[in-house]
Amino acid sequence: MSDPYVIEVWGEPAGILIEHNRRFRFFAVSHLYAALSGSSYRTRGHARLAAAHLRKEMSR
Secondary structure, eight states, X not given: OOOOEEEEETTEEEEEEEEETTEXXXXXXXXXXXXXXXXXXXXXXXXXXXXXXXXXXXXX
């Protein structure tokens, strides 16, 4: 298992990624990103994009 990786969106912590079986599982650290908790991503970048997209949608 690898070290956790923090995902930030616009300078705010959104979640933590844990690598498992060559995938990254997202765990929200803010209620704003709870919808992504448990999601699995192929790369860290995909997880970051998902969090940024969710935040953008919430700001509309």
